[in-house]
Each structure stands twice: as structure tokens, then as C-alpha cells.
Amino acid sequence: MPAASKKIRGRAPVELDDIDRGLLRMLTENSRRTNNSLAEELGIAPSTCLARLNALRSAGVIRKFTVEVAPEVLGHALEALIFVRIRPGARHLMGAFSEEMRAKPGVTQLFFLGGTDDFLIHVAVRDSDDVRQFVLDNLSANPAVASTQTSLVFEHSQGTAPWL
């Protein structure tokens, strides 16, 4: 287990300066930019830039460099949110349920919610038939599930990161 991924409960938040924020902003837009190009735009030396970048990585601020895929281009044109309520007598199965759902194809996000002990499943699938199929196969048939409520997503947008 990398040190960076240890519990951070109660730990003082990492404070970013302008250079850190600039790095994150640029890498958020294009994580494949070269170190030299980043350094130039920031007005610092490439070696400094590299040091900053490595610092952000070891501090755990940067979890990973990744790629954003467009699901609709690959035929997953429909997103849906499925609210799931677990049966009161099946609360001990919630951990297993969570793991099970997370692995299902089409599931893009899974929220375990407080308050009324619910899950929210975010799926990206081909069409409404797929949603129905997903609910029937994975939820309605599951004895731990008390009820579900599905909403189609008309629009889904990312917010602007608050730390930039």
C-alpha cells in the first residue's frame, strides 16, 4: 500500500500554490503535455516543474493520469441513475452488493449513501432496453433489494474543479 493512499482522516489538507494549481489545470485539460511545455507556460525551469509534479503525485493529490472516454461514441448512448433501497433484513449484504454491482458491465459509478441506507447506481448503456434488462437481472432478481427507482439522464456534465 503506497503511503499516499493511507487514511487521511483528520490530516491537514494539502495547500496548493499558484504553480500547483496551474499544473493541475493544464494537466486536467491535457495530461499528455510534455514537462517542458508545462514548465514554459508556468515560467519555471523544467527541472522545477518535474519536482512539483512528483510532489503532487507523492502527496496523493494526483491519483492518476487517465483518459476520458466518450461512452456514446462506443454505442453506450444512454445514461441512467438507479436508486436502490436495500431490504432492512439484508443490511449485512450491502458490502457484497456493492462489490457485485461495481463489477457489472455498464456501471460507471456507484454511490453508497447515508441517511436511508441506499445505493445510487450510475449506468451507461445502449438503450432503454438495456436499462430494463439491467434492473431486472441485477436488482429485481436480487433478494437483498427492496425497491428500485430509475431515472433517465438527459444531460450529464462535469462541474469545474473547486481547487483550480
Next chain:
Amino acid sequence: MPAASKKIRGRAPVELDDIDRGLLRMLTENSRRTNNSLAEELGIAPSTCLARLNALRSAGVIRKFTVEVAPEVLGHALEALIFVRIRPGARHLMGAFSEEMRAKPGVTQLFFLGGTDDFLIHVAVRDSDDVRQFVLDNLSANPAVASTQTSLVFEHSQGTAPWL
């Protein structure tokens, strides 16, 4: 407007082969890997690999290369989901409402939902006081909002991409 970002409504989905999937899988884990390194692991020539990568970009499969930031390390330790119902008489304000919310600091995702004309706002903030503040300032005070319902997020995980 790039050709790749045009409407794809009804367009035949892009079909991926093993090499494409391999590329996406590796880049999802680390988008800063060099082309040569990707090519080697895939067992193809670097030039071929680069061509594949560019093809995925122009096809719009790859939206962008980006970075995954850990909000909790920066002090945004609490996530919440806020369900918003818009007043029946204020449906014409939904577009504006959407834009307004998306720009608020702390908002990481915004879903515009069908069915019962609702929004779901996903926020990452410091603590529960911030959630309360967010709801009071941006939602309760908004005349277009009929009601809100907030759930704290105990766990939030990304699913495995179905196209890999």
C-alpha cells in the same frame, strides 16, 4: 467545432478491436505512458500504435487525456448528492439553473434527469456545514426550486469501463 464532437445521434457505434481496447486500458491506468512503451506492451510497432491512438482521438472515442485529483487530500473530504425538484411553473428556467449550478465551486457533477424533471447535484465539500451552506445559499434561496433532498455519500467508486 471539431468533426469528432458533432452529433452522433444514430451514428453507428465505433467498434474497437483488441489493440484499441488494450490502448484504452493502459491509458486509463496511466495516460502519460510513452507511445513506445504502449507499442511494446501491445506487440506492435510504435508507428502503428501512434496511428491507432490518433484514430481513437479523431473518432471521438478519447475525449481528452486528463488527471484524476483526490478531493479529500485537498480538504474536500465530504461528498453529497442533492436531489432537486424544480417548481412546475419554473420549467423554463431549467437551462439557466443548470448553467448556474455547474459553475458553483464544489459541484463535481450535474445530472439533468427525465421522468420527473429533476436535477441531481453531486458536490465535494469540506464538511457537513458546507453542504448546509450550499443548499441554503444556492437552492433554498432559489425561487425556481420546489424542494431538495440531500444524501451524504459514504462511499463513491468508479465502475469498470464496459468497453475494455
Next chain:
DNA sequence: TTTGAAATACCCTTAAG
């Protein structure tokens, strides 16, 4: 911490099979 320079390593393009 940051820098500059130097050495190494690597990448991109092109052309040809």
C-alpha cells in the same frame, strides 16, 4: 527550493517494403 547545463534516452517523421 529553484536553477541551468549536460548527458542520456527517447520520440516523431519519413520512406520503403
Next chain:
DNA sequence: CTTAAGGGTATTTCAAA
């Protein structure tokens, strides 16, 4: 799709400020 090679660029290290 591949190989091969050229010119060019990026990365990394390290001593010094």
C-alpha cells in the same frame, strides 16, 4: 502494418546559488 534511420526533442540528474 512494419521496419529502419534521421533529426530533433524531452527527461533526468546534479552541483551550485
